[in-house]
Amino acid sequence: MARCCKLLTGFLLWALLMLSWCEASRSRVDIYDHSNGRLKSDSIIKRRDDITHLKSFMRASSRPPATVSVSDFGARGDGKTDDTQAFVNAWKKACSSNGAVNLLVPKEKTYLLKSIRLTGPCKSILTVQIFGTLSASQKRSDYKDPSKWITFDGVNSLSVDGGTSGTVEGNGETWWQNSCKRSNAKSCSSKAPTALTFYNSNNLRVNNLRVRNAQQIQISIEKCSNVQVSNVVVTAPADSPNTDGIHITNTRNIQVSKSIIGTGDDCISIESGSQNVRINDLTCGPGHGISIGSLGDDNSKAFVSGVIVDGARLSGTDNGVRIKTYQGGSGTASNIVFQNIQMENVKNPIIIDQDYCDKSKCTEQKSAVQVKNVVYRNIRGTSASDMAITFNCSKNYPCQGLVLDKVNIKGGEASCSNANVMDKGAVLPQCKST
Template identity: 70%
Template sequence: MARCFGSLAVFLCVLLMLACCQALSSNVDDGYGHEDGSFESDSLIKLNNDDDVLTLKSSDRPTTESSTVSVSNFGAKGDGKTDDTQAFKKAWKKACSTNGVTTFLIPKGKTYLLKSIRFRGPCKSLRSFQILGTLSASTKRSDYSNDKNHWLILEDVNNLSIDGGSAGIVDGNGNIWWQNSCKIDKSKPCTKAPTALTLYNLKNLNVKNLRVRNAQQIQISIEKCNNVGVKNVKITAPGDSPNTDGIHIVATKNIRISNSDIGTGDDCISIEDGSQNVQINDLTCGPGHGISIGSLGDDNSKAYVSGIDVDGATLSETDNGVRIKTYQGGSGTAKNIKFQNIRMDNVKNPIIIDQNYCDKDKCEQQESAVQVNNVVYQNIKGTSATDVAIMFNCSVKYPCQAAVGLLCSSTISVVAGGGGRGAAATVGTPASMQLRHVLSTQPSMSWSRLSDKWRPPQSRAKMPAKTDKMVMTAKITTSVSIERWSELWHGWSREGGSMYMVLGVVVVPSWSSSLAVTPNMRKSLESESLSGVLVGAKVTRNKCNVWLN
C-alpha cells in the first residue's frame, strides 16, 4: 500500500510539472507581437497623414531585436563595374525570410551595377528598404531580355518604408535608350524601354528622401498599391528625354505626394485608370509636361479616376500645366477633381481638358468619350507662353462639367514677346479661354445680377443643343478686392436656324470706374460663330468665381 501511495505521488508531481511548462510556453512572445503567433499586417502599421511616416503602434512592436541585412555581406562589390545582381538577390532572400523587424540595406558611398531584378514578397517582417548608395542600371539591352519593361521591381510587400536618406540615388542611365527611341530618331522602330522603379501591389508604403534620375523610360511607377506616402523625392531627366514620366500612378488608392521636385521629358505626375484619392501637395514641376490625368480610354477602353486633389504646386516652363486628357471612343468617368493654389511661370498650355485626345496621324471621329465631371480650378495664377490659357475641348455627346474659380488677386497672363525664355518678368495682356461643350457645375445658381431681363434655364435639359462650332474666347481680368462686376455684352446669336444665348462678362476691379472694351474683344463676343457658350460670374468679397457653361 505504501508503495502505491509513493507511485501516485510521483505521478502527480510529473503532471504538475507538465502543466507549469505548458503555461509558461503559452506566454512566450513569438517575435510577431502576438502571444498566439498570429500576424495581423493590416493593423500593424498605419500611415500618418501629417508627415507621411509609417510608424509601428507601441502595442504591436515586436519584442525581438531588429536586424539589418546588408548587400555587402553577400558579395556586393559596389565598384560600379561588377555586376552585383546575384548578391542583391541573395541578400533579399535573407531579409525577406528573417523574423523580427528587418532592414534591407544598400550602404552609402558605393555604386552598385544591376541588371533587371525583382524584389518579391511577401516577407515575414521586412520593414525598411534603405537605399543609401547609388543603384546604377546596366546599359546592355541583353541584360533585360527576361523583362524589357522593368529594371527594379518591388512587389507584394506590405508595411514597408523605402528611404534614400537624402543620399540614395536610383540612376537609370537612360541616355542609350533615348538615343534609340523612335521619338528621337523617326527612322528607328519603336521599342520598349524599362521603367526604373516599379512599386507593385504594395500596401502601407512610404517612399521618402530618394533621388531618381535618367530613367530609361518612366522614373517611378506606382501600380495597384493602397495607402502610399511619397515625400521629399527629387526626380530629374533632360527635358527632351522621351517618355520619362516622373511619377506614374495606375490603379492605386489613397496616395499622397508631397514636398517633391520633379523635372523630366514627360509628365511630372501622370494619373491613370483605376486611381482614387490622390493628393498632391507642395510640388515643384519643370521641365516636363505638367500634371496629367490620363490618357484615359485608349483603344475604346473603360477608365475610372476620382478624388484627385492638387493643392500647392509650382510649374515652370512646362509644355502643359494641369491637364485632363481622354481618348475619343473611350468610356467611364473622371470625376471629383480639384486644382488649387498653383503658380505657373511661362507655361505653354496652363489649363486643358481634352476629351478628343489622339496621338495618331489619323483618328476616327467617335462619339463615345470618358465623362469628365465636377472639375474645379481655383487660385491658379502666373504667365502663359501662349495666347490661350484655358482650353476645354470637350465631347459633343458627353460634355465636360467644370468650374473655374480665380482668386481676385490672381490671373493668367500672356508673356510678352511670345513666351520666350527670359521674358516671363514682363506680363502682357490677360490670356484667353477657348471652350467647347462645357456644362456648368452650378446650373441652378441665380444670375440675376448679370441681367435683370433674363434668367438662364434652371436645368440642363432646357439648355439649347450644343454644336460643333461652339467655341468662345473670353478675356477675364482680375485684381485685388473686387467687389462689383460689370456686364460687358449679351444677346442672341443665330446659327443653323437655332437661337443660342451668348453672354460675355468681365469682372471689373474696384479701383476702375469704367471698363474699356477693345475692338477685338467686342468683335469676338459679337461673332455668330461663337454661339452656344455661356460665361457668367458671381462675385463675393475678395473672391470672384467664374463658371463656364
C-alpha cells in the first residue's frame, strides 16, 4: 500500500509539473482568442485553479484523513444544549491541522446552534461531514449577524458532505410569521438569516445534503469559484417568504446537478457577477422557478453571462425560466441557454421582465440591463395561466438575439414586446408583438 501511495504521489507530481509548464507556455503565447477578439482569461483562470486544486490534493494524499469530531469538544447533540462553542473549537482544531481532515458531526444527533462563522484560510484540506442534524436557535438574540446563521468564510478546497442523513434545519417559522409577506402589519425592513452561506471560497464541493425550513435563503454561494453542488434536497413550505433554494452571486464556474428544490421563492436564483453557471438534472417545485436576477436594483450595474440550464423538471411553480431586471439599471445578461426542460402546470413558463418591481413604488426610467443572446431549446409542458411566453422588454434597450427552438407549451399565449425573436423548428405558441 505504501509503495502504491508513493507511485501515485510521484505520478501526480509529474502531472503537476506538466500542467505548470503548459500554464506558463500558454499564458505567454495563447491568451488571445482571434475568433472573437478577446482575452482568454476564463481558460487561464481555470487552468490556474486546476493546478491549485491538484497541489492541494497532493498535499492531502500522502496520508489518510484525520478525524476531528465535535463530540470530542463537548458537543452534546441533544437538541437542547447550545453546541455553538463546541463547533467553534472543533473547527479551530480541524482548520489548523495539516493534511486531510474530516470534521465530523455524528449521525442520529441534533446539534442546537446559534449564529456561527467558520473562517479560513485553513492549513488542512477539510471535509465537513454533516451526518447528524444542525438545528437553528429560534431566539433572535442568538444572532450577532441577523442576516446569517452558518457561514463558511474564506475556506479553499472545502468539501461538505451530508452522507445519508445530514440535515440543516432552519426552524424558519419564527421568522416567517414576522415577515411583511405573511402579514401586512409587519415591517418589510426586518432581516432574517440565510441558513447556509459559502463566502469567498475556491474549489468548493457540497454533496448529499438536506437543507430545510431556512429562515430566509437556504443556501447562498457568494464570491466563490470552481463550485460543485450535487445531490442536495432543499425544502420549505410554498408560503415561506424569501426562502430561495440556492442563491448564486458573484460566483464563477459553478455546477448544480442532480438536486431537488421546493421552496417559497426561487428554486435557484442567479445574481450579478455570476459567470459560467451550469445547472443539470434539477427538479423544482413548489417555488418561483429558475431566475436570473433581479438585476439592476437601485440603478446598479449588473453582469451575468454563460448560464446553461440543461435538464430540468418544474411542477406547479409560479414561473419557469425567468430573467428579471429593474428599470434604471445597466449592464448585461447574456449568453444564456435554457434547454431540455419539462414544465407542468407552471404559471409563467418562459418570461423576461425588464419592468420587474417588488417595491411599494417604482418609477419609469430610461436605462436598463441589456438582455441578449438567450436560447430556449426543447422546452415542453403546460401553462397554468393564459400566458406561456412573455418577453416584456425595455423600449430603450430591447432584448436582442432571443431564439425559440422546438418549444411547445400548451394552454397559454405568447406576448413579445420590444424583443428580437427568432423561431427555429416547431414553436407553440408563437410570439405576438405588442
